[in-house]
Amino acid sequence: MSADKITAKDIRAMKQRGEKIAALTAYDFPMTRLLDESGIPLLLVGDSLGMVVLGYSDTTLVTMEEMEHHVRAAARAKPRALLVADLPFKSYETVEDALQSARRLMLAGAEAVKAEGGHSIEKQVRAIVADGIPFLGHLGMLPQHVREEGGYHIKGKIEAERQSLLADAQSLVEAGAFGIVLELVTKTVAGELTRSVPIPTIGIGSGSECDGQILVTHDLVGMFPWFTPRFVTPRMNGAEQMRAAVQDWKKSL
Template sequence: MLDPIDKFRGMKWRGEKITALTAYDYPTARLLDESGIDIILVGDSVGMVVLGYQDTTRVTLEEMLHHTRAAARGVKQAFLVADMPIHSYDTPAQAVETARQFVDVGAQAVKLEGGVSHIQQIEAITRAGIPFMAHIGMLPQHVREEGGYKVKGRIQSEAEALIADARAVEKAGAFSVVLEIVVPDIAKQITNAIGIPTIGIGSGEHCDGQILVTHDLIGLFPWFTPKFVSPEARVADEIRRAARAFIERTRAGGRI
C-alpha cells in the first residue's frame, strides 16, 4: 500500500488536486471518509463552529484530544490530521509531547501554525517520526494580535517571508503546507517553489489542493460564512425546518 505522504507528493507532481475537510466527531468523519475525501483535519476551528468560542485561542489540548479521538473512530481511508492548539507547542519538547498525545488518540499527523518562527518545533516533531503538516499565511491563533483575519502577501516583504516560510517548513520535514488567505499569485509562486503540496484555504485555485471547514461548506454555521466559501448545502435551514415540523406535529397531537 502506498504511503499516504508519498501519495500526496505524487498527486502534486501529477497535477491531481488534494481534497481536505474538517471533522470534529464520529458521524461527520465517517461521512467524509465514505465520500472519498483525501484528508480529514480535526481543526481547532472546532472552538468557533462547535464550542461557541469567538476564535480559536480558547481551545484547549484536552478539547482537541477529545474531538480527535471521536473523529478517528469514523475514519478508515482518509488521512487524519489534528491541529495542535495554541500554547501546546511553545517549546520543541512540548511540541513533541503534544504530537505524541494526538497520535495516541488516532491522529496520523499533526499541524501547527507558523513557519520560520517554529522551525525548531517542526524539526523536533519530524525527527520523532511523526508526520507533520505546516500552516502559514493567516494564522487564526494570532487573530487577536492581528486585529482580524487579513489577507497575506499583499506587500513584497510579506510575500518574500511567506516563500521563506514555505521553503523552511519543507526543509524541516513537513509533508504539506496549508496556505490560509494568501494572495493567489503568491500562493501560486509558493506552490511552484516547493516540492511538497500546498493546501489552500481562501488562497486561490493554483494550490495543489483545497481545504475548508465543513460547517462552512454545508451551511451548518449560518451566522458567519467566509467570503471565499460557496456553500454546497444549507444544512442549518434543514435543521430549522425539521425542528419546526416536529414542534408543529407534536403540538397538534400527531404521531412522532
C-alpha cells in the same frame, strides 16, 4: 491512489500527479465517517472546532484536552483518509512542548499534526518529523495570532510578506513537512509559492492555483449560518433544512 489507508506520503504524491487535493474539517465520529465515505483524502481535526462546535470567539481558547477529545471521536470512525490534528495554541512553544503535544494527539488517534508558522517553528517541526510524526505546515493568516493581528488579514500584498512567505515555506520543506496549508494568501503569491515547493499547498481563501483546497465543513454545507467567510460558497443550506425538518416534526406531534 489505491483503496488502502491514505498516508502523508500519498498526499504528497498527489502533487506529483497533478491531482487536486480535497480536504475538509471533521470534529466527531459521524462527520468523519460521512466525509470519508465521500472520498475526501485528508481530514483535519482543526482547532476551528473552537468556534463552530464549542462556541468560542477564536481558536486561542481551545485546549489540548479538547483537541484530544475530538481527535478520539474522529479516530473511532477509522477513516481511510489521513487524519490530521491541529496542535492548539501555545502547545508548541518549545521543542519539548511540541514533541509532547504531538505525541499526545497521535496517542489520541491522529495520524499527522499541523501547526502554524514557518522559520519560527522550524526546530519544532524537525523534532516532530524526526520522531516519526508526519507534519503539515500552515502559513499566511495564522488564526492562533488573530488577537495580536487584530483580525483576519490577507497576506502577501506587500513585498516583505511575499518574501517572508517564500522563506517560511522553504523552511518547512527543509524541516520535513509533507504539505502546507495556505490561509488567506493572495492568489499571485499562493501560485508562486505552489510552483516553488515540491510539497503540496492546500489553500483556504488563497485562490485556485494551490495544489488543493480545504474548508471548514460547517461552512461548506451551511451548518454555521451566523457567519460564512467571504471566500466560501455553501453547497447546501444545512441549517435551514435542519430547522425545516425539526419544525415539520414538531407540527406532526
